[in-house]
Amino acid sequence: MPKLISLVLLVLGLTLQVHAAEAQRVSDDPVLEAKVQSLAEVLRCLVCQNQNLADSHADLAIDLKNQVRDMLRQGKTEKQVIDYMVERYGDFVLYSPPLKTTTWLLWGGPFLLLAGGLGGLFVLLRRRREREEEPLDDVQRSAAKRLLQG
């Protein structure tokens, strides 16, 4: 039994340590923290590229989050913070890419595909209807009659 207890304590101790390692520097100001969080959700972590800053535990992501917090604390607006990041890391740092000439295909592509699919469907249905409405000629009519009469 003492063995079991010490094992449980050991496991608890280990998990506590893991949590301690993930703890991050936060300020006491909940309004500021909410702002940092909302910005961290629209900025991409450049180390693990499919995560945003809020989800990432990479060192750089934590540094960048601290940078965001420091800038907000200095009274910078959210737009200024985003511009600062784009200036340094390019549009790639934005989790949703901006709409501009180089990205119109990215944004418009799905709609183009949809239009193409609808167009294809339209042509296919029309062609099928045309085929169905074609009247039978005399040979086909007599062949059908023969079949029906057995």
Add this chain to the structure above:
Amino acid sequence: MRRFLLPLLIFVVLVGFLAVGLRLKPREVPSPFIGKPAPMFSVSQLHQPEANFSPSDLKGQVWLLNVWASWCVSCRQEHPVLVELARHNVAPIIGLDYKDGREPAIAWLNEHGNPYRLSIWDQDGKVGIDYGVYGVPETFVIDKAGIVRMKHIGPLTQTVVSEKIIPLVKELNGA
């Protein structure tokens, strides 16, 4: 025969897209700094803590800024290339020791050789953020007017140095 034509065409287009996709390097984010002035800073040097270095000190020269750290494994890989580059005196190389301890950094240079004219000590990574550093090592080529001309992400190789960096430095020095 004709009904196979369309699927075949779609297949060829798909293969084309995949082939291009395989060649893309999503990890190499294009630097927005190319063609823009290198960010200014004034930070304490690694070996002489009391002396500062600022990019304006090298105005009028073409120079390289190499981001490194003693904890960085890929830096070990590129280090011989840097040492060789420094031996040929192509351009002054300034080291940016990124988020590192002063003592391990100096020990690391003593062990592996020091290709840098000087290194600056970016303890908390602030200069790194200013330069858009997201993976160490990274190397910037900065021209006489202080404009960033090239950025290489990841370890330098002999090929990159002889095919890109040396020709670029020569061109910038000639201009």
